[in-house]
Amino acid sequence: GEFRQGRFGTAMTLYRGLDGAKAYRPQTPVPPFPYEVEDVDIPHKSADITIVGTLTYPKETAHTKGTVILISGSGLQDRDETIFEHKPFAVLADELTRHGYAVLRCDDRNFGESTGDAALATTDTLATDIESELAFMRKHYPQLTKKVFLLGHSEGGIIAPIVARQIGGVTGLVLVGAPSVKGSEILLSQNAAIEEATTGQPQSPAKRAAMEELIRLATLPGDSTEVSKRIEAYSRANASILLPSELTEEMREQGIKLITAQMSNPWIKHFLTYDPARVLDIASAEYTKHPLPATLAIYGGVDTQVLQEVNMPLMKELLGVNGTGSRNKVVYLPEINHIMQRAIMGTPNEYGFLDETVAPELIQTIKDFLDSL
Incomplete structure (x- = not known):
C-alpha cells in the first residue's frame, strides 16, 4: 500500500503482528505540568x-x-x-x-x-x-x-x-x-536518497530524468486542471520508470493518481520554483x-x-x-x-x-x- 503524510507519499508494506500494539513514546509529555x-x-x-x-x-x-x-x-x-x-x-x-x-x-x-x-x-x-x-x-x-x-x-x-x-x-x-x-533540487535529492536507502541501489539515470521532466511539466504555465492532465499523461506513459515494477495493476493506478495529485497543486508549483x-x-x-x-x-x-x-x-x-x-x-x-x-x-x-x-x-x-x- 502507500503511506501519505501531507504532500509526501511512499510505498508501505504491512506485516501481520501484534494486534493493538501500542507504540512506545516515552518523551510525549503528560500532565500535570509545572507551567x-x-x-x-x-x-x-x-x-x-x-x-x-x-x-x-x-x-x-x-x-x-x-x-x-x-x-x-x-x-x-x-x-x-x-x-x-x-x-x-x-x-x-x-x-x-x-x-x-x-x-x-x-x-x-x-x-x-x-x-x-x-x-x-x-x-x-x-x-x-x-x-x-x-x-x-x-x-x-x-x-x-x-x-x-x-x-x-x-x-x-x-x-x-x-x-x-x-x-x-x-x-x-x-x-x-x-x-x-530551490524546491526542485530538494525533491530530486530526497527522491534519490530515499530510493537508494530503501533499495540499496543508486537511482537510475532514467528515473532521475523522469523526475526532472515531472518538475518541468509541473512548473509550466497553466491552471491546476491543465497541469494535472499533463502530469497524469506523462506518469501513465512512464509508469514503468517512475513506479516499482512489482506493483499490481491496482497499485500502479494508485501510484499514478498519487504522483498526479502531488505534482499538480499550487503549493508544489510554488515550492519547486521558490529559492x-x-x-x-x-x-x-x-x-x-x-x-x-x-x-x-x-x-x-x-x-x-x-x-x-x-x-x-x-x-x-x-x-x-x-x-x-x-x-x-x-x-x-x-x-x-x-x-x-x-x-x-x-x-x-x-x-x-x-x-x-x-x-x-x-x-x-x-x-x-x-x-x-
Whole structure:
C-alpha cells in the first residue's frame, strides 16, 4: 500500500503482528505540568480564518525568557506535528517551557481546530499565518514577548526567515532541516536518497530524468486542471520508470493518481520554483527592510528528505558563519534524521519504529542558542 503524510507519499508494506500494539513514546509529555497551558484562538490578520493552538509559559511570567513560535513542515500538521504517534512539537514545547520560555504551537490552517482553506495555500500564504500568530502574541501577551524566536522545521525553516524579514523585531531563528536550495533540487535529492536507502541501489539515470521532466511539466504555465492532465499523461506513459515494477495493476493506478495529485497543486508549483537563498542571504540587497536575526541552522547526517550535503554548505555561505564575529551558527548532528530523531537509515519508513521523538542533543543545541541571545 502507500503511506501519505501531507504532500509526501511512499510505498508501505504491512506485516501481520501484534494486534493493538501500542507504540512506545516515552518523551510525549503528560500532565500535570509545572507551567501554564492555554488554548488560544488567533484571528488571521487579513483572511477570514481562525488559527487555534496551545500556548505554554512559566508560572512566573516575569521570569519568562521570551516566546518561541513553532512552525511546522510541509503538508497539513496538527499543533504537535504528530507523525506515527510521535509528537515532536509537544516535546519541544515541554522542554523549552520547563527551561523558561513561552511556546506557541498551532494547528495548520484547515487542519485540527484551525479553519480556512489550504487547497490554494503556498509557502508565502502560510507565512501570513505565522505573522498573525506573532501579532497576536505581541498584542495579548506583551510580558512574554520582550524577545521572540521563530523555530521552523523543514518548510517551516523557509517560512521563519520570511516572517522575520517582513515583520522585524525577531530576536532569533532556529531552522531544523531547512532547505537552502530551490524546491526542485530538494525533491530530486530526497527522491534519490530515499530510493537508494530503501533499495540499496543508486537511482537510475532514467528515473532521475523522469523526475526532472515531472518538475518541468509541473512548473509550466497553466491552471491546476491543465497541469494535472499533463502530469497524469506523462506518469501513465512512464509508469514503468517512475513506479516499482512489482506493483499490481491496482497499485500502479494508485501510484499514478498519487504522483498526479502531488505534482499538480499550487503549493508544489510554488515550492519547486521558490529559492530560499534570497531571504537567507545576509548580504541580500532584496531584503533590506529588516535584517536577518541571529540564526541557528541544524542538519542531520541521516536526513533523507532535506540532505545536509545539498543544503548545509550553501546555508553556511548564506549566513556567513565562517566570517569573524558572526552570530549565526550551522550545526551538524550526524545521527539525526529529518524529524529530529537519532536514527540509522533516516528513511520515512523507519520513523515509526523508533521510540525516540526528539534527540536530546538537538534539544540542548536549541536551548544553548536561545539562551545566548
